Amino acid sequence: MPGRLLRGLWQRWRRYKYRFVPWIALNLNRNPRTLRYVPEESKDKVISDEDVLGTLLKVFQALFINDFNKQSDILTMLPETVKSKYHDLLSVQHPRVKPLEYRHEQQNTFKPEEILYKTLGFSVARATSSLISAGKGVFVTRGLVPKGAVVSMYPGTVYQKYEPIFFQSVGNPFIFRCLDGVLIDGNDKGISKVVYRSCNGRDRLGPFKMSDSTWLTSEICNPLAVGQYVNNCSNDRAANVCYQEFDVPAVFPIELKQYLPNIAYSCDKQSPLRCVILVALRDIKQGEELFSNYYTIVS
Numbered sequence: 001m002p003g004r005l006l007r008g009l010w011q012r013w014r015r016y017k018y019r020f021v022p023w024i025a026l027n028l029n030r031n032p033r034t035l036r037y038v039p040e041e042s043k044d045k046v047i048s049d050e051d052v053l054g055t056l057l058k059v060f061q062a063l064f065i066n067d068f069n070k071q072s073d074i075l076t077m078l079p080e081t082v083k084s085k086y087h088d089l090l091s092v093q094h095p096r097v098k099p100l101e102y103r104h105e106q107q108n109t110f111k112p113e114e115i116l117y118k119t120l121g122f123s124v125a126r127a128t129s130s131l132i133s134a135g136k137g138v139f140v141t142r143g144l145v146p147k148g149a150v151v152s153m154y155p156g157t158v159y160q161k162y163e164p165i166f167f168q169s170v171g172n173p174f175i176f177r178c179l180d181g182v183l184i185d186g187n188d189k190g191i192s193k194v195v196y197r198s199c200n201g202r203d204r205l206g207p208f209k210m211s212d213s214t215w216l217t218s219e220i221c222n223p224l225a226v227g228q229y230v231n232n233c234s235n236d237r238a239a240n241v242c243y244q245e246f247d248v249p250a251v252f253p254i255e256l257k258q259y260l261p262n263i264a265y266s267c268d269k270q271s272p273l274r275c276v277i278l279v280a281l282r283d284i285k286q287g288e289e290l291f292s293n294y295y296t297i298v299s
């Protein structure tokens, strides 16, 4: 009898794909309604990888064009076809400025949040959570997030299952666990910050940055990279976003990698870079706080 019970518990634990380990240990019994069930791993995705890629490229391209006068080192290294694509995009967005003059002109750049709003029709930012003693949260500061939109990204260092994370994980509520056991450390302080910065420096290829580290500062270049601050839903605050994993394809433009807020802990070139994005589960209005579901059960 105890054997059957233990086996049952073990099977349930194996099916249980936890997201935030310390949080689950403390809160599972208190908040049973915050569990999210998905039928099988392959059905965990709410939107297609193509849609995720399309949105990221759209936002990153807009950020790149907005930063155009700071991108000259990168532009000189790009093939002519790619350069002319950006010049075309630039002339559509700034019709009165000739591309060659552009680098020398004082460009009127917009803030990244403004670019996000112009590109996707909404912006998001961190602020004190509407939940008592939940610290910071993430809010829709402008516009409307339509159902199915990529609303945020979960930044951080990506660890494969077998890589050492013990010291970074002690007392760290920002460790996110993917369905396949890959971990993402989204803490912007302490040892986690040092590790991310060091990996970011390691992977730089001349003028090409392979990831963005500005999410560790108050001047964020990629305005989507605030997903680690999204709080967990509760019995009276239903989840309005969910996590979705996304592996960056090999065809991802090298000049746009500077906006990816994730980096691999070890430089194993075999596996694609894992990112986690947050997708809106319904239309989310200006002023609303984002709530995700920290627990996912795959049955």
Ligand SMILES: C[S@@+](CC[C@H](N)C(=O)[O-])C[C@H]1O[C@@H](n2cnc3c(N)ncnc32)[C@H](O)[C@@H]1O
Binding pocket: 023, 129, 131, 132, 133, 134, 135, 136, 137, 173, 174, 228, 229, 230, 231, 232, 233, 234
């Ligand atoms: C990934 S962090 C989220 C960001 C956090 N609010 C902050 O300001 O650092 C997870 C932590 O946020 C807090 N948190 C998340 N959801 C919560 C909720 N529904 N109620 C209270 N605290 C919450 C818990 O302290 C949890 O360990």
